[in-house]
Amino acid sequence: MLKRLSAILFVFFVAGSIPVHAADFPTKEVQVIIPWAAGGATDLIFRALGATAGKYLNKAVVVVNRPGGGGAVGYTDGMKAKPDGYMLTAAVTPLCILPHQTATAFTYKDFEPILNVVSDPSMLLVRSDAPWKDLREFVDYAKKNPDMITVGNSGAGGGVHLVALAFENAAGIKLNHIPFSGGGPSVTALLGGHVNAVSVTPPEGIPQIKAGQLKIMALFADKRLAMFPDVPTVKDQGINFSMGMWRGLAAPKGTPQDVIRKLNESFKKAMDDPEFQAKAKEMSVILSYLGSKDFGALMAKDDEFFGKLIKEMKK
Amino acid sequence: MLESLQQLAGGFGIATTLPNLFYCLTGAIVGTLIGVLPGIGPIAGIALLIPATFSLNPTSAIIMLAGIYYGAMYGGSTTSILLNVPGETASVITCIDGYRMAQKGRAGPALAICAIGSFIAGSIGLLGLVAFAPPLARAALAFGPAEYFSLMVFGFIVLSNVTGASLLKSLMMALIGLIIGTIGLDPVKGDARFTFGSMSLLSGIEFVAVAIGLFGIGEVLSNVEKTAVLLDGKVLVPRLRELFPSLEDLRKSIKAMLRGTLIGFGVGLVPGPAPVIATYAAYMAEKRISKHPEEFGQGAIEGVAGPESANNAACQAAFIPLFVLGIPFAPPTAILLGALLIHGVTPGPMMIKESPELFWGVIASMYIGNFILLLLNLPFVPLFANILRIQKRILLPxxxxxxxxxxxxxxxxxxxxxxxxxxxxxxxxxxxxxxxGAPLLLGLVLGPRMEVAFRQSLMISHGDFSTFADRPISLAFLLATALFLIIPIFRLGLKRPGKGGASKGPAPTN
Incomplete structure (x- = not known):
């Protein structure tokens, strides 16, 4: 009896693990795990991209939200998924942050990069009536009054918090970081004058900048924003620092390379599709394609960067 | 104001075009269904339908998605009343008296009062939205971490004993709620607390799981304990003329609805778990004001009318910060913000000027949507009420x-x-x-937010506790809390010498 059972199990597993081939991939719908609740920036981008990518894959792309643990729950599920290309995960900056903060079952190395879709620059915003005219005045004030400028962020240890910490190091200043539960609440606190500045990524704060209530104090990007060409980057102003948030797609480790290639091609075509381009423009996110190799290199670089930063922070 | 009315009239022109009416109706129906089903709430519903709106114009899309949001507020009370299962977080309180009413064969009036109360609150809430949105939004910004903390303390102390059973037991339950609320990632340092290495516990205990468990599953279990005869003997079949509320019911409810609307609209402007606080506060207020507080918990119709109106009013008020400031104060409006962005509309200070047809079209569609929901929900009352005819041995599983x-x-x-x-x-x-169960849920909702606000305040003030007293709004809430705690002791002290201290409040009836 036991023998027969194990024989059945053996056949079942061997048959189940026969490698899939790209020639007939995909034969069913492709799922994308979003490790956050519906409605966030990552969720919206991949819902829009998925709707377009379905055209090129000839199968639907379905978004599955697995929120929890600041993304840890979703990444654990994504890592455990069968490496056949039917269960992908949105690879966003926290993938390289979480493993340094808590004992997670995964690191970025458990995933096979497919492509990067979006890179958003981080920025520090202040109220338009703030006493500092430009970055120099801001930094000077911070040097004279260490720990006095309060900077809101969207959550302790989250991407924009770490960016603000890294900027402190680069500029040689000390700020007082106040965590909020999300980018929205931190921007609200800034509008109400309860904090002096906030660290955010677009589209957070964009409507208030357009309305003249807030202004960009520091833009941590290599290029100026197309939307605000008059706002200089911090590099333009002599501080060598840039840091953004990336959002791409990854598959579990061990997914066949030809399947990765097929997914990369289809999602790349979707990125170039005018339908998706228009949506991305409306959401004011900055599209920045990276192939699977370059995206992997970016992950490795940021993983090292955040690892060091968090070690310092925890001292 | 006059200009607003003119533009509102224009909005009605947009909202009453045939396609927009259709999307409004679709949103309302989907919202009602989502509200009726326990668990799945407006957030998931809106997220699922966003891709379906890609091909629509922004106004139609938002009309439909907003319909889902306020439609869910109508449907949420249905399972609370019939099965003691809160459909949404906002309908926990409705379980208390709504379910008792249904057990007494008055499911019909309870359901109908919910629909009517939601309609009245929704309509008045919209008037408030049109008339006062910009100043109210600015007032909401006055709430920083310190003010928010003091408000939470006030809410926690005052609302803990919401059912009025036993202050000691209520506070014990509320404290357990606070303790459960500390599970998960530390909101300030990001360390894991009480997770025992479990990934699933990192994000804390899900509120909906606790609410459905305590109320719904708990009630099923206590039914299972009963003998078969007792179970099926208790099925009360509502008669036709008892399906809708009597004039007496309406007379009792109307003031509760108006008070609930006012409370809900005010609380709805505060960031965070507004619908939960609003419903607790409305219930508490009704019980305090009532001449028959002993009826509460036994099936008082005001205990359904007040909170149900409050959650709809809070839902309308939540649109103010979204439209005027461009900032969502609650998860459902956060996902609506996402939907607006994806359609190229940036809500916020410029929205009324930049896309007036969208703003006023959506507002007008909400009036129409509320009316549609009333017409939609009333005919469902007999249908839902008849669910209770099902034998319990079949219904409970x-x-x-x-x-x-x-x-x-x-x-x-x-x-x-x-x-x-x-x-x-x-x-x-x-x-x-x-x-x-209600105080535990309150502690679970308020606890984590209270902690964050407390630590934020102290981080901003560099550890100086006087920040809570220096800010007038914060001080006012703290003083009110102190008064609330001191007055009963004071009263007790006055009574004791004369009457022997035995006559505090009406004796509890079983």
Whole structure:
């Protein structure tokens, strides 16, 4: 009896693990795990991209939200998924942050990069009536009054918090970081004058900048924003620092390379599709394609960067 | 104001075009269904339908998605009343008196009052939105971490004893709620607390799982204990003329609805768990004002009318910060913001000027939507009320099944189902000791937010506690809390010498 059972199990597993081939991939719908609740920036981008990518894959792309643990729950599920290309995960900056903060079952190395879709620059915003005219005045004030400028962020240890910490190091200043539960609440606190500045990524704060209530104090990007060409980057102003948030797609480790290639091609075509381009423009996110190799290199670089930063922070 | 009315009239022109009416109706129907199903709430509903709106113009899309949001507020009370299963977080309080009414064969009036109360609150809330949106939005910005903390303390102390059973037992339950609320990632340092290495516990205990467990599953379990004869003997079949509320019911409810609307609209402007606080506060207010407070908990119709109106008014008020400031104060409006962005509309200070046809079209569609929902929900009353005709031995397993599938749909998490079942057991045991679930849920909602606000305030002030007293709004809430705590002691002290201290309040009836 036991023998027969194990024989059945053996056949079942061997048959189940026969490698899939790209020639007939995909034969069913492709799922994308979003490790956050519906409605966030990552969720919206991949819902829009998925709707377009379905055209090129000839199968639907379905978004599955697995929120929890600041993304840890979703990444654990994504890592455990069968490496056949039917269960992908949105690879966003926290993938390289979480493993340094808590004992997670995964690191970025458990995933096979497919492509990067979006890179958003981080920025520090202040109220338009703030006493500092430009970055120099801001930094000077911070040097004279260490720990006095309060900077809101969207959550302790989250991407924009770490960016603000890294900027402190680069500029040689000390700020007082106040965590909020999300980018929205931190921007609200800034509008109400309860904090002096906030660290955010677009589209957070964009409507208030357009309305003249807030202004960009520091833009941590290599290029100026197309939307605000008059706002200089911090590099333009002599501080060598840039840091953004990336959002791409990854598959579990061990997914066949030809399947990765097929997914990369289809999602790349979707990125170039005018339908998706228009949506991305409306959401004011900055599209920045990276192939699977370059995206992997970016992950490795940021993983090292955040690892060091968090070690310092925890001292 | 006059200009607003003119533009509103223009908005009605947009909202009453045939396609927009259709999308409004679709949103309202989907919202009602989502509200009726336990677990799955407006957030998931809106997220699922966003891709379906890609091909629509922005106004039609938002009309439909907003319809889902306020439609869910109508449907949420249905399972609370019939099965003691709160459909949404906002309908926890409705379980208390709504379910009692249904057990007494008055499910019909309870359901109808919910629909009418929601309609009245929705309509008045919209008037408030049109007339006062910009100044109210600015007032909401006055709430920083310190003000927010003091408000939470006030809410926690005042609302803990919401059911008025026993202050000691209520505070014990509220404290357990606070303790459960500390599970998960530390909101300031990001360290894991009380997770025992479990990934699933990192994000804390899901509120909906606790609510459905304590109320819904707990109630099923306590029914299981009864003998078969007792169970089926208790099915009360509502008669036709008892399906709709009597004039007496309406007379009792109308003031409760108006008060609920006012409370809900005010609380709705504060960031965070507005609908929960609003419903607790409305229930508390009704009980305090009532000439028959002993009826509460036994099926008082005001205990349904007040909170149900409050959650709809809070829902309308939540649109103010979204439209005027461009900032969502609550998760459902956060996802609406996302939907607006994807359609190229940036809500915020410029929205009324930049896309007036969208702003006023959506506002007008909400009036129409509220009316549609009333017409839609009233005919459902007999249908839903008849669910109670099903024999309990068949109904109860179905309720469990419903709860499990509903729970899974919230986060696609099996772990949440176990949490729900665990709290079902806890709810069952707590019921035996006459411990109430509502204060625990309040503690669970307010606790984490209170902690964050407290630590934020002290981080901003560099550890100086006087920040809570220096700010006038914060000070006012703290003083009110102190008064609330001191007055009963003072009263007791006055009474004791004369009367021997035995006559505090009406003797509890069983």
């Amino acid at each position: 179905l309720v469990i099944l419903f709860c499990i599938t509903g729970m899974y749909s919230v986060n696609n998490s099996v772990f949440d189902i176990w949490v729900m079942l665990l709290f079902g057991g806890i709810g069952f045991m707590a019921g035996k000791g006459k411990f109430e």
